Amino acid sequence: MTLREMTVEDLDQVMELERDLFPVPWTREGYFTFLIRQDTMFLAVEEKGEILAYCGVLMVLDEGDVLNVAVKRDRQREGIGRFLMESLIRLAGEQGVTTLHLEVRKSNETAIRLYERTGFARDGIRRNYYTDPAEDAVLMTAKF
Ligand SMILES: CC(C)(COP(=O)(O)OP(=O)(O)OC[C@H]1O[C@@H](n2cnc3c(N)ncnc32)[C@H](O)[C@@H]1OP(=O)(O)O)[C@@H](O)C(=O)NCCC(=O)NCCS
Structure with a gap:
């Protein structure tokens, strides 16, 4: 298993995972636009040419989303x-990011637990942030 930066060549596989995992998947164009930006970092976990996992962060000065x-x-x-989260935190940290924010569906307990285990704490709710199905977002922040 290796960790590396995601590239445009990964998008076929990423889109397949995206459509399987999220009720409202990002589009290929959305990924492409964010991938080529200088203020983002996307990581992929790969095994024998297969993408197993990925994540991304948008960075502005010392803060990241x-x-x-x-x-x-x-x-x-x-x-x-x-x-993946520990790697993202370390690599964003190397680029000067000391605070990370995220939002997650209120019902996504596995993800919320993962974020809590990696240093995030809940600091707000955004009502009806998500669609299909409509749901509140839990806002979480970590300072490193
Ligand atoms: C949320 C998500 C990223 C978590 O990824 P993951 O690789 O399953 O996370 P981990 O394995 O590190 O931890 C998840 C759980 O597995 C458990 N676990 C980890 N290794 C384990 C092992 N070897 N044996 C048994 N359980 C294990 C963890 O303790 C944790 O348990 P918990 O749910 O009781 O907290 C993944 O479920 C996912 O992609 N979900 C769909 C997309 C999504 O919701 N993304 C988040 C959007 S904000």
Whole structure:
């Protein structure tokens, strides 16, 4: 298993995972636009040419917004999500990021636990932030 930066060549596989994992997946164009920006970092976990997981962050000065975190369905609960988040925190830190923010569906207990284990604390609710189905977002922040 190796960790590396995501590239445009990964987008076929990423889109497949995205459509499987999220009720409202990002589009390929959305990924492309964010991937080529200088103020983003997208990481991918790969095994034998297959993308198992990915995440991304948008960075402005010393603050970052975690954009997405995803682990292939049949490889969840192996600690890959934790490895990915810890790597993101370390690599964003190397670029000067000391505070990270994210939002997550209120019902997504696995993700919320993962974020809490990696240093995030809840600091707000955004009502009806998500659609399909409509749901509140839990806002979380970590300072490193
Ligand atoms: C949320 C998500 C990223 C977590 O990824 P993951 O790789 O499963 O995360 P981890 O394996 O590090 O931890 C998840 C759980 O597995 C458990 N686990 C980890 N390794 C384990 C092992 N070897 N054996 C048994 N359980 C294990 C963890 O303790 C944790 O348990 P918990 O749910 O009781 O807290 C993943 O479920 C996912 O992609 N979900 C769909 C997309 C999504 O919701 N993304 C977040 C949007 S904000």
